[in-house]
Amino acid sequence: MYDVVVIGGGVTGCMIARELSRYDIRVILLEKEEDVACGTSKANSAVIHAGFDAKPGTWKAKMNVRGNALFPGICAELDVPYKNNGSLVVAVDEGEIKVLDKLMNQGKENGVPGLKIIGHDELMKMEPNLNPAAKAALYASTAGIVCPYEFTVALAENAAQNDVEFRFNSPVMEIMVQNDGFIIKTPHGAVKARFVINAAGLFSDEISKMAGAEEYTITPRKGEYLIFDKNFGHLVKRVIFPTPSEKSKGILVCPTVDGNVFIGPNSNDIKDKTDVGVTREGIEEIIEGGKKLVPHLPLSGVITSFAGLRAVSNTNDFIIEASRKVKGFVNVGGIQSPGLTSAPAIAETVIEILKEEGMDLIEKPGFVPTRPRKYRFREMDNAMRQKLIEENPAFGHVICRCETVTEAEIVDAIKRPLGAKSLDGVKRRTRAGMGRCQGGFCSSRVLSILARELKLDPRQITKCGPGSEILKGGYKEFIAEGDENKFLNAQDVESLSWKGGEASVM
């Protein structure tokens, strides 16, 4: 019998699990995918918002401002790169300037420090590549950027270190409510727990319904992104927003903590909660949107596109509450933007809710707030590199040349708590394959290292869990018996048709 089961291994679920791991209780986290951060948490704007967007009094406003204040400390504790680079909401006409004033007042009411309106000249000095038509901007000094999957992985690793159990490939199929708790059925067996935290993201409405708790709906709202080569990492320094609309904060031009710049997201409500396909229209839309902020986008430097889904609840606010219908069931749903920023504050709130619901939470003495050391070869100086290679020669073997990721880092990503099991798992932990060649060079090498370390046949290695195997078969496996001579004629023709004079290509 577990004390708490957390459903969902996104940033919200992992943050809650990590905070629960401070206490002397048994906690398990169930995740339907093969790894944490496989849904909304891996594909979003990665912005730590200041907190002026949300209407005062909403969960979003409260959690955002508190989360923003907690974020740098947690990142420092878990060795997750965090950059407090500030944000700008840019206005291009008088009407928009009025919106800036409104946003600033709203921010002040929400308790956001460090807000000020900046005029055209200062703005252009701060961001020379910005549209010269920009008239003014709302500057928020407390905004920042983080890598959302690295942050989520770090939380999960730390939770696992502090004895939270994780069960992957385990979608919840049924929730049975009993007198003393819940039985939660997954394809890998049932789990019994006193409390359920529903942090199932896009599927939290379905989980709530499964338990017979309050009904609400989650609509997936797609956002598409284009990400640029690090060569263009200087394009903007701060998070650049347009003046927001009712529906979203608009299409950003924004640096990432790892040194790229992205544009996006657009905002389209869709039906399918698994539809993370990028569309032609979407790409055009975000390019057009991005150009309004930065007219000269280096479009030839796009290295990849992706789409993420926001979990939008019918209340249009976060739902953070203990069920009044089902004792012991806590809903944490509708965590759309600013969900990443809010995660630390949401976890705090959930702890309070559990206490109110009668849970005894006693801090355990052995809690370790840090995670095992993380090595980032590309960021080290040469003296440090030398020292590490002397200790472990695998640090001298560069596997991903675009991002300078070494074999030692990849092996570490596999062997860490909740280690990587797939190419994407390695990618999210090390950045191998995230550079300009998008794994063209290193993916076959990473696949070999995964097979070696996990003692699997290379054909079993996946991109992102069962069903996404990279290789379809072995050498000669597809040649049916009797087929060996099928192309003999074709080859004869080839040698006959050879005229010489030209050599072949690679």
Next chain:
Amino acid sequence: MLCKDLVIIGGGPAGLAAALEAAEQGVKDVMIVERDSGLGGILQQCIHNGFGLHVFKEELTGPEYAQKFIDKLENTGVEVLLDTMVIEITPDKRIFAVNSRIGVLEIQSKAVILAMGCRERTRGALNIPGFRPAGIFTAGTAQRYVNIEGYMPGKEIVILGSGDIGLIMARRFTLEGAKVKCVLEIMPYSNGLTRNVVQCLEDYGIPLRLSHTVIDIHGKKRVEGVTVAKVDENLKPILSTAEFIPCDTLLLSVGLIPENELTKMTGADFDASTQGPMVNQRMETSCEGIFACGNVLHVHDLVDFVTMEARLAARGAAQYLKEKDGSCRGTKVIAGEGLRYVLPHAVCVEKMLDEKLNFFMRSTRPMNKAKLVIESENGIVKTKMLSYLKPSEMINIELKKSEIEKAEGHLKFILQEEGVLQ
């Protein structure tokens, strides 16, 4: 810190030929730094034949072609550092590299030849819509899986782009028992060598669909199919022609990009068309004593020309080491109408290594018949009639030293299509 006369970055066909030539020219302290565990670069996985007709007058496979150089290298005293990745180079030719045996190496070289090759364009660079499942490979990555690792990355394959590696892989996959459903090319003409279209597609009955592209990728975990469509003259998909093709793999052969991340650190001037550094007649970049050759300079279609270019770079480096002269630019070379680029970008006549110089260029579009005009400020230097031109097949023109000497101001290359209104 190590001190070397000449460091060659990259041990593929360009680096190998440069090293051998440098040794033959009497350059003493030569070192190749190679990140892979063996020499030969991409040739190691190019197990098809057709290499070496210009250089060796015989038909070799990629590994055989590379081995000819590797064998000769043994008695030259050229030092080879394998499994070693260069991570930094400074304009004054200081190189930082890492490997497992030594750690971080610092090498001060008197001259450097950049021979890092190229990488493949990816799906991201094309903005192909759809999901991002397993089963999308660049042709070269697939080639490595099949020819080096011994695994089949796909069974039912659609190939986007008719670049040569894609064509070669269409045949390779077919011979390995996979089904290649078609090769799609967005342009109205193939981007590979004509002989590869004939020998890799036509001989195996694989359809080449020109003016077609992929407009959607289906499958959340693994590719389940692609939607393809015809494109109009502006290369925009015509949605009414959309058609679903089931497949488990999408292979991309949509171009190669010179791998110039290190070159950029030297501050050398770049050519936006080739995406490589600008070089003079001895393949020297605008950064004195730093030379470039092979696919890092511009993407070649024939390895034989890589070899020739690398030899020129090595002789240039030898000349530089001997005479300690700077990166002289002399006469500027301009790619005019009808041409994407011309190499070299400048000629310093007094430093020419031979009595003649070869110029390499690519046309902007296919032309059945065209007149190449080379002019300077004081008139036409040379004209030549050319036929059956394709952007994928490099044009090679030789000019005599006496012809270049006469040219004033610049050398401008223009390609005038014959039989059409200009």
